[in-house]
Amino acid sequence: MKAHIANVLQSIHVQTRHRQNEVHVRTLQSENLELTRILGQKDREIDGLRHRLANLEARLQELLGTDTLTGLPNRHVFKEHLIHSLKRALRVGYSLSLMLIDVDHLGEINEQHGSAAGDRVLVEIAQILKSSVREIDMPARWGGEEMVAVLHETDAEGAAVVAERVRRRVLGLALKDEKTGRLIKVTATLSVASYPTHSNEAHGLLEYAFEALRAAKNNGCNTVVIAAR
Structure with missing residues (x-):
């Protein structure tokens, strides 16, 4: 009888740990997806800033009148x-x-x-x-x-x-x-x-x-x- 109870308790313990692991995995997966989404958004923001910077530099060079690479007028x-x-x-x-x-x-x-x-x-x-x-x-x-x-x-x-x-x-x-x-x-x-x-x-x-x-x-x-x- 004691052995049976011990087996039942062990089974419950294993199942509980398994469910806890599943919850933990789902939590980590959710956090990973959220971080991936945030990083993707930041990458797009950085790309946008780089594009704006390139446009500003091009406009500045146009106003200055000189091509930066060759030194010739633009x-x-x-x-x-x-x-x-x-x-x-x-x-x-x-x-x-x-x-x-x-x-x-x-x-x-x-x-x-x-x-x-x-x-x-x-x-x-x-x-x-x-x-x-x-x-x-x-x-x-x-x-x-x-x-x-x-x-x-x-x-x-x-x-x-x-x-x-x-x-x-x-x-x-x-x-x-x-x-x-x-x-x-x-x-x-x-x-x-x-x-x-x-x-x-x-x-x-x-x-x-x-x-x-x-x-x-x-x-x-x-x-x-x-x-x-």
Whole structure:
């Protein structure tokens, strides 16, 4: 009899401990789900703050007028300069050209050698562009893999000569992957549009230059093209 009672008590004790463990497990699972939910919410909040910070930094750089990577004037400053330069060209009566530079296969360079290598390429090409134009001209970073320049008192043919000089200097870059030592192949495609040949408005010159650039990229890179009239 005593043995039976002991067995019953032992069984009750085991069942009680089992139920307590189940309750404890459910409590821990509930707490884990709640913590996961809170962490997910915090991650979204952090992502939102990072996005806002990036936008604020971009806006600040726009107001300052300088591209942080290359040190060149940014798109906002360039567009204002192009508009005012065209007005002066119309008033005085001299030619003006827009030169557009696109770094070929920059995405592949980033994938194969890392984004830091891609940034080095952009910095080097910015220096080439800056040193290839005169002080009266205006080189700038348009965005992404594209740079631009206003060439004052220069017709389309003269701008094409400058563009070819830039293309050859880019082709001659001897940048190496800092990790592997492999040579990074760098080329650029350039297009030219000019006033009064193509347009007397800023957006018109940009459209001609970008259209010519797209056609050149589709037909093969590492070249210089003058926009069709």
